[in-house]
Amino acid sequence: EVQLVESGGGLVQPGRSLRLSCTASGFTFGDHGMSWFRQAPGKGLEWVGFVRSKAYGGTAEYAASVKGRFTILRDEFKSIAYLQMNNLKSEDTALYYCCRGLLGGLEIWGQGTMVTVSS
């Protein structure tokens, strides 16, 4: 079964860091780019960024709201995509989803992991 499972969320103080993991199974991880999205409580969907597959350079792109603070990495051996979040702000409070793919036809999503930034 093709599956994505996010983990690593929790309560964190403003200014601190957190690393989310997205563990993939049921497909060849290296063949796919991976994306992260978030959804603040009661709000709509927001794209956070993506990392391309190694075949396409393994480079990443980010939303302006997180650029310079967030980094998306991938571990091909463990089939995990990471979202490293530094200097967290209250406005980063959201449910974070990872997703297989980069562009529009995003067919595989995880269930999400909640991040709460609060003192």
Added chain:
Amino acid sequence: DIVMTQAPLSLSVTPGQPASISCKSSQSLLHSDGKTYLYWYLQKPGQPPQLLIYEVSNRFSGVPDRFSGSGSGTDFTLKISRVEAEDVGVYYCMQSIQLPPLTFGGGTKVEIK
């Protein structure tokens, strides 16, 4: 950034009746490769989004044929021919012709009367 605008904000529909959601983009979503990069997602309560329609009018695998997408350029529509109870949730349109960032509409909440 391309701004995606959906209407209406919410819909209350009697089962078996049709529903229609509009999505307008601030720029054309037609690419030089001939494809139009407009997608529709449904987020059911407590669940992640699920892909319904890709490239304007193509139903994703397993999506019932009561869902249909149409439009071109900057104006798009998602139609549900006969709404069923399982169709409740928030519908989002999304563009991926220009990124970063990939952008979504604000969402349309569909509920059953």
